[in-house]
Amino acid sequence: MKSRMGVRAAVALSSGALAVLAFHGTASAAPAPPGGGSWDHTWSGAAGDFKVYVKEYGDVISVCDTKKDGKSPTVWVGPGSTTRYKFTVPGGTGSCATKSASLGGKYNLPEGQKFTVTACSWGCGAKPFVNDH
Structure with missing residues (x-):
């Protein structure tokens, strides 16, 4: 014993x-890329404070907070400078937020239309894409 x-x-x-x-x-x-799989478009904020992921199939837009700075990234999605919807990443460093067509309504982006995803935390970044699948 x-x-x-x-x-x-x-x-x-x-x-x-x-x-x-x-x-x-x-x-x-x-933060790992949310949801796994391949992404059609990805980019990071110039200050290294967020990462954006776009998957055209399913209209999936995910944003992750990548910098311990006390700020939460906010995202605007819309055609050109018009806002179709916006959301904020809650939870601080390492957290992500995702919106997709599966939520219905404004999150189901029309096919063949050009959209711009703008994300801001300390700095801002915007990238356009054509929702073609």
């Missing part, structure tokens, strides 16, 4: 090792 002191030491060591691993994984993790 093992001594209680030996068992406590083993538990303390393994708990400490798990805590270090868990902290290391959280601290160094960058």
Whole structure:
């Protein structure tokens, strides 16, 4: 039978090792592309504060907060300078928000039309795309 002191030491060591691993994984993790799969268009904010992902099939637009700066990226989607819808990424660094045609209504973008996705946090970036599939 093992001594209680030996068992406590083993538990303390393994708990400490798990805590270090868990902290290391959280601290160094960058947001992964949401939803997996391939994206038709991706770009980052000039200040490195957000990343935008666009998948034309399904009208999927995802944005991730990539900088620990206390600001949440806001996104506007619309034809030209008109806003069809907008959303903000909640939750801080490493969090993402996604809108898609599966939500219906304004999120179902008409085919063959040119849209611009504008994202802003500290800086702004805008990219147009033609929703052709």
